[in-house]
Each structure stands twice: as structure tokens, then as C-alpha cells.
Amino acid sequence: MPTVKNFLFPALLFFFVFSLVAQVSAQTIESNQISATISPEQPGPQEKVTISLVSFAINLDRSSITWTLDGKKSLSGAGEKKFSFTTGVVGETSRVSVSIVSPSGEVIPKSFSITPEELTLIWEAPDSYTPPFYKGKALPSSQGSIKIVAMPNIKSGGVITKPENLLYKWRRNDKAAQDASGFGKNTFSIRNSITDIFEKIEVTVTSADGSISALSGITISIVNPxxxxxxxxxxxxxxxxxxxxxxxxxxxxxxxxxxxxxxxxxxxxxxxxxxxxxxxxxxxxxxxxxxxxxxxxxxxxxxxxxxxxxxxxxxxxxxxxxxxxxxxxxxxxx
Missing domain, CATH: 2.60.40.10 (Immunoglobulins)
Structure with missing residues (x-):
């Protein structure tokens, strides 16, 4: 009988320690263990936005999730992993907060601030010939020139930022266009190559302090004369x-x-x-x-x-x- 007692005590101690470790581990879930995707990533004014939650740390489908928009509860229920809303006007910030209560009762908060900005791209084919009185748009053909102009509508502190005070980062066909990028460079002129059948142009516009940014892109088809x-x-x-x-x-x-x-x-x-x-x-x-x-x-x-x-x-x-x-x-x- 003494031998049995000697084995029983370590076993009980192991069970107690294991249980304690398990409880401590369950209480270490943090906000950064729940990721969120925002679609679109940089929404414009009056545009539908969807925020989706993903986590491998807790079961979100069994969690109670409450969404709040600008201080007002908008959605609540079990497994409500997605929340959609419409942004306001340019420069108007929408504040979204979400509270996740895990199946074990743990509360994990997250918050988002989304400020819509407007960025429009217009383009022309300046050397593309069309006859007099033609009412359509002159289109670029192979080896033709294209001029793209970025027209930002970005507000900081309720005041529209001048285009020349913004940083422009241009990309052409998924490659950075370093020479065309920089402060105040809101135009991008290119000449189509022999092999390309379209031109994919993107630009990211950022305020001087980096606090505000907007992204826009366009695909321009190359036509045959x-x-x-x-x-x-x-x-x-x-x-x-x-x-x-x-x-x-x-x-x-x-x-x-x-x-x-x-x-x-x-x-x-x-x-x-x-x-x-x-x-x-x-x-x-x-x-x-x-x-x-x-x-x-x-x-x-x-x-x-x-x-x-x-x-x-x-x-x-x-x-x-x-x-x-x-x-x-x-x-x-x-």
C-alpha cells in the first residue's frame, strides 16, 4: 500500500499542474490573434465596405459578436463574423468597433477607423488620330502614347489637400514606376510597347505625413488601327x-x-x-x-x-x- 500512495501523489500533482496551465493558456488570447480584412481596402465615399473576421485561436462561429458603428450597436449575434456599412462623404471618418465573446467567456475587442478619400484617373491618347467632328474617344494603338492624370479629392482636417502637396506612387503592369513617382507628380505619360495588348496603371496617393492615402487603378486596352x-x-x-x-x-x-x-x-x-x-x-x-x-x-x-x-x-x-x-x-x- 505505501507504494501505491507514492505513485498516486505525483499523478494528482501532474493533473493539477496540467489543469492550471490549461486555464492560463485559455486566457491569453489577444486581439492580434483575430485578424480582419476590409473590402475594398481603401474605400471611396458612399461606398459599401465589408469587414470580415478570421481567427485560428478561437471558434468565431460559437462566439457572441457585437458590432458598433459610430457608437451605435448595429449587429449582434452568434457567429456574426462579417459586418457591412456604407461610408460617408470624403473626409468623414466612420468608427467601427467589435466585441467578441469567446465560448469560454473571454472578451476580445477590436476597432477600426475608415476615412473615405476620392481618387479619379483620367487618360487620353494624345497622338491618336481621329477625323474631324469625331465624337468618340481617341484610343491608343500599339506604340502609341498615353497620358494618365490622377485627380485626388483628399481632405485633412476638413480641408482639401492641394494635389501638389501629395505623394504619388505610380505602377505600370504591376511594376513600380520610380521615375514617374514623387511629390506633386500627378501625371504619368507612357508609350505602349509592341507586345502589350493592355496597360494596367495604378497609383497610390499619400499625404505628406502618411496619415491619409487613396488607391486607384485602371486598365487601358490597346486597339488595332x-x-x-x-x-x-x-x-x-x-x-x-x-x-x-x-x-x-x-x-x-x-x-x-x-x-x-x-x-x-x-x-x-x-x-x-x-x-x-x-x-x-x-x-x-x-x-x-x-x-x-x-x-x-x-x-x-x-x-x-x-x-x-x-x-x-x-x-x-x-x-x-x-x-x-x-x-x-x-x-x-x-
């Missing part, structure tokens, strides 16, 4: 209101056709940058000497049939800027 045909009327000039269809019926004995290249890198189609090669009925044809982008057709009286017109336009300075277009002109009684 195009050519469109227009009728050049004797009294009205080029009729830009309507593109000639692929099959065109000629009602008169003569017509002058103008070709307009779209999205080539040139601000003037009559520059030596462009080379126009016309084919009529499969044969090379001389264009209008004063305007290589135009061609005149004359039909003999009483003739009928059709004529196929083909045009190739190339940019002599940009090897990948090329476009072709075809037109079938029908005349007489067919």
Missing part, C-alpha cells in the same frame, strides 16, 4: 455623318471617296507618316495628288457592274500600325 470610307460630296465636302457600307450603290457617274484612318499615331493624316496604297479592281491606282487619302471614280455612261476598292494604310514610323479596308461599289443596272 482602323480605316473607314466616307463620301466627299461636291458642295458639302466630306460627309462624316455616315460611313460608306461595305457594299455601296453608286447613283451618279462620279464619286470621290475619302479614307479616314483611326487610332494611328499622328495628329495629321496628310503628314508623311502615312502611306496610302489604293487598289481598284485588283490594280494599283493613283490617288488624288493633293490628298493621298482620297480617290475619285468615274463610270462610263450606260455601264453596269461593280468595282472592288481596297486600301492599305501604314504608319512609316510605327511598324505595327497598319490597317486595311475594302469597299464594293455597284453601278448601273445589275
Amino acid at each position: 482602323q480605316v473607314a470610307f466616307y463620301e466627299n460630296r461636291p458642295l458639302e465636302g466630306v460627309y462624316y455623318e455616315s460611313v460608306l457600307p461595305g457594299n455601296f450603290v453608286l447613283d451618279n457617274e462620279e464619286i470621290k471617296i475619302n479614307a479616314e484612318p483611326y487610332y494611328f499615331s499622328s495628329t495629321n493624316k496628310n503628314k508623311l507618316d502615312f502611306a496610302f496604297s489604293w487598289l481598284v479592281g485588283g490594280k494599283e491606282t493613283v490617288s488624288d495628288k493633293s490628298d493621298p487619302s482620297a480617290i475619285s471614280l468615274r463610270i462610263e455612261r450606260g455601264a453596269s457592274g461593280s468595282s472592288n476598292i481596297s486600301l492599305s494604310v501604314k504608319n512609316a514610323k510605327k511598324i505595327l500600325q497598319e490597317a486595311t479596308a475594302n469597299l464594293t461599289v455597284k453601278f448601273g443596272t445589275i
Whole structure:
């Protein structure tokens, strides 16, 4: 019997120590053991925001979770791991707090302050050619230039911060653009490479003290140049209101056709940058000497049939800027 007592005492002591350690361990869960994700990471004004909780330390599904927005309880219940709300105007801070009561009764608080800022990116293709009176946007083609401008609306202490007092960090296709970044550098000019079919641009704008930041991004597609045909009327000039269809019926004995290249890198189609090669009925044809982008057709009286017109336009300075277009002109009684 004495031998049994000697074994029993250490066993009881071990159980007591183990229980004590287990209780102490259960009480060491801290706020940093519960992570949170905010989506979007840098929300704008009047935008829906969702905060999600994740933890490997406690079972959040069995925890009682209470969310408070600007001092008012907004959501409470078991397993309420997500909370959504809408931000206010630019510079208005929303304060969110959450209280998590674990299954063991432990209370873990967390808090968030979210201040929406506004950052808009606009862009243009300054050397992309479009014809007169074109109402659309000039688009960039391969080897074309693009200019991006960041327009921040950031408030500090209720006062809008001047763009020149902000730090701009630009990224192009997921790579930092160090030379374009810096204080007051709210414009970013690039030239598209031969291989890229789009340009992914991002910029992070930060206040001088780093307390306020905003992020914005844009993806710009690179297009292929195009050519469109227009009728050049004797009294009205080029009729830009309507593109000639692929099959065109000629009602008169003569017509002058103008070709307009779209999205080539040139601000003037009559520059030596462009080379126009016309084919009529499969044969090379001389264009209008004063305007290589135009061609005149004359039909003999009483003739009928059709004529196929083909045009190739190339940019002599940009090897990948090329476009072709075809037109079938029908005349007489067919």
C-alpha cells in the first residue's frame, strides 16, 4: 500500500499542474490573434465596405459578436463574423468597433477607423488620330502614347489637400514606376510597347505625413488601327455623318471617296507618316495628288457592274500600325 500512495501523489500533482496551465493558456488570447480584412481596402465615399473576421485561436462561429458603428450597436449575434456599412462623404471618418465573446467567456475587442478619400484617373491618347467632328474617344494603338492624370479629392482636417502637396506612387503592369513617382507628380505619360495588348496603371496617393492615402487603378486596352470610307460630296465636302457600307450603290457617274484612318499615331493624316496604297479592281491606282487619302471614280455612261476598292494604310514610323479596308461599289443596272 505505501507504494501505491507514492505513485498516486505525483499523478494528482501532474493533473493539477496540467489543469492550471490549461486555464492560463485559455486566457491569453489577444486581439492580434483575430485578424480582419476590409473590402475594398481603401474605400471611396458612399461606398459599401465589408469587414470580415478570421481567427485560428478561437471558434468565431460559437462566439457572441457585437458590432458598433459610430457608437451605435448595429449587429449582434452568434457567429456574426462579417459586418457591412456604407461610408460617408470624403473626409468623414466612420468608427467601427467589435466585441467578441469567446465560448469560454473571454472578451476580445477590436476597432477600426475608415476615412473615405476620392481618387479619379483620367487618360487620353494624345497622338491618336481621329477625323474631324469625331465624337468618340481617341484610343491608343500599339506604340502609341498615353497620358494618365490622377485627380485626388483628399481632405485633412476638413480641408482639401492641394494635389501638389501629395505623394504619388505610380505602377505600370504591376511594376513600380520610380521615375514617374514623387511629390506633386500627378501625371504619368507612357508609350505602349509592341507586345502589350493592355496597360494596367495604378497609383497610390499619400499625404505628406502618411496619415491619409487613396488607391486607384485602371486598365487601358490597346486597339488595332482602323480605316473607314466616307463620301466627299461636291458642295458639302466630306460627309462624316455616315460611313460608306461595305457594299455601296453608286447613283451618279462620279464619286470621290475619302479614307479616314483611326487610332494611328499622328495628329495629321496628310503628314508623311502615312502611306496610302489604293487598289481598284485588283490594280494599283493613283490617288488624288493633293490628298493621298482620297480617290475619285468615274463610270462610263450606260455601264453596269461593280468595282472592288481596297486600301492599305501604314504608319512609316510605327511598324505595327497598319490597317486595311475594302469597299464594293455597284453601278448601273445589275
